[in-house]
Amino acid sequence: MSEPNLELGRFAEPGLLILVSLSDGPKHGYAIMTDVEAGTGRPLGPGTLYAALARLEERGLIEALEPVDRRRPYRLTAIGATALKGQLAGLEAFARLGLRRLDAGRS
């Protein structure tokens, strides 16, 4: 499986969470922040949000749209969607492996 690497270092997790948040349509910064917090139950600080957004934009995984009343929405690019799919597939495979090993260890 060919999987584009996000290569976001310590911002990989916030980056992935942002990509997932944008997977159902464009959102502006605050909407991403509240969506991630609602989905994970953990805070996403504004500084981390914009550090990750800048990296994702630089790598062409997301693109900025025209601002609406100071709020600029972002949307997933085709490369971003492919990268996200690859990351999620990798995680799914990893989760399956873990669950299989856990079951095998118990039996």
Place this chain on the structure above:
Amino acid sequence: MIGLLLAMYPATWQRRYAEEFRAVLESRPLGPFDVADVLLGALDARLAPRRYSYPAGLTGGHQMMLRIGGLGAVVGGILFFLGIAAASGLGGSDTPWILVGALGTLGILAGLIGLSAFQAYRDPKLAWAAFAIPAIGAFVTIVGMLGMAVMGDSEDPFIGSWNAWWIWAVGLLTTLVGSILFGIATLRAAVLSRRGAQALTWSAGVVIILAFSGFDPGSSALGGLVEGGALGAFCLSWVALGASALRRGPIVAIGAAPGAAGA
């Protein structure tokens, strides 16, 4: 405050993101965690100011802050108790143990910043008070402890007309009062250990009551046990809150090798 935070970022970053970033910051009250997070973001932007080609791993981001906060509370709680218990129970030189206690207080200070991320945004005044009061108290406590380490048993003034012990005592009392608020704010946020937050609130309250009631812990073995127990519960509460923050861990594990399932 928002203008000040934005000014921390490099001009090139501000030209691209300042307007929308300001809109995000204005969308809800800023807590201590947000401010620390923005400062880290500004540092990150300054380390790669020209074309936002952020190299991997330059800053910790929010995940690192949460881990440091959790770890700080766990280690700080343990060291603070060890330092206080040993320094008050041992004869001879207390200095090493006082320094251990000061390190523990520093850990609790780190815990305050990290754990405040979990506190409710709906009550920003409480969140700020719950952060600022114990943070100031922890800082004063550290100053007092360093003073005691330097001055030994001397009652000579350390700062102004205050001797080191009084500075420490005022700092500790402020930390305890602030910890009650921190416990309440944590309970309202309902994210971290409820028992830890309740224990923090009650134990800090009991230590304050004992301090103001003229209770002499040295009067009997039972007295020492009561005060030691309350202080121990206070420290253990920080450990419990830190551990519950660490247990939350990463929701999503990144970097799973593709095809790992077949390995």
